[in-house]
Amino acid sequence: MKNLNFDFTVNKETNTVHVTKDFNADASLVWDVFTRPELLDQWWAPQPWKSETKTMDFTEGGRRLYAMVGPEGERHWAIADFTSITPKTNFKYLDAFTDADGNLNDEMPRSDWSLDFIDKGDTTTVDIQIRHKNLADLEMVIQMGFKEGFSMTLNSLDELFEKLKK
Numbered sequence: 001m002k003n004l005n006f007d008f009t010v011n012k013e014t015n016t017v018h019v020t021k022d023f024n025a026d027a028s029l030v031w032d033v034f035t036r037p038e039l040l041d042q043w044w045a046p047q048p049w050k051s052e053t054k055t056m057d058f059t060e061g062g063r064r065l066y067a068m069v070g071p072e073g074e075r076h077w078a079i080a081d082f083t084s085i086t087p088k089t090n091f092k093y094l095d096a097f098t099d100a101d102g103n104l105n106d107e108m109p110r111s112d113w114s115l116d117f118i119d120k121g122d123t124t125t126v127d128i129q130i131r132h133k134n135l136a137d138l139e140m141v142i143q144m145g146f147k148e149g150f151s152m153t154l155n156s157l158d159e160l161f162e163k164l165k166k
Contacts, residue, residue, distance in 0.1 A: 004123065006154070008147055015138045017130040017146070021154050025161040027119035030126060031088050033160065034115065037064065043160050045069070046149040054100070060085050065102045075100070090116050109137030
């Protein structure tokens with residue numbers, strides 16, 4: 001198996017996180033694990049946390065409301081408000097922390113995500129740009145352990161792809 005690229009950079013001048021990761025799976029499968037709730041819930045949380053989707057409407061103007069569920073059963077709610085979808089190649093959303101009903105937590109920052117899916121035959125590159133409103137918001141998210149948690153989460157996808165391909 002060839003060495004797969006994984007890059008995570010933070011740019012404090014543009015308040016942006018840029019993540020690029022190659023996956024040993026075809027583009028259609030990679031798209032599905034990022035856009036179908038039953039697959040998202042198998043990986044969208046750093047271990048030992050789990051993701052549980054309450055509702056998801058993967059359409060422009062639609063929303064995913066989900067909880068990150070901790071090992072003690074604690075729940076941290078969040079949303080993804082889908083702003084743009086170009087099937088199989090890109091989708092964009094605004095994320096935010098919320099309560100269980102999807103009401104925004106104004107004390108926590110929102111960020112603007114753009115995910116590009118680049119088909120390379122037997123591998124797929126996902127290029128993620130996460131923009132924050134200001135440096136304070138970016139630094140808050142980094143302090144909360146976003147780099148470590150999101151890196152662990154993306155790396156767990158490799159195991160899921162191996163399981164799904166069987």
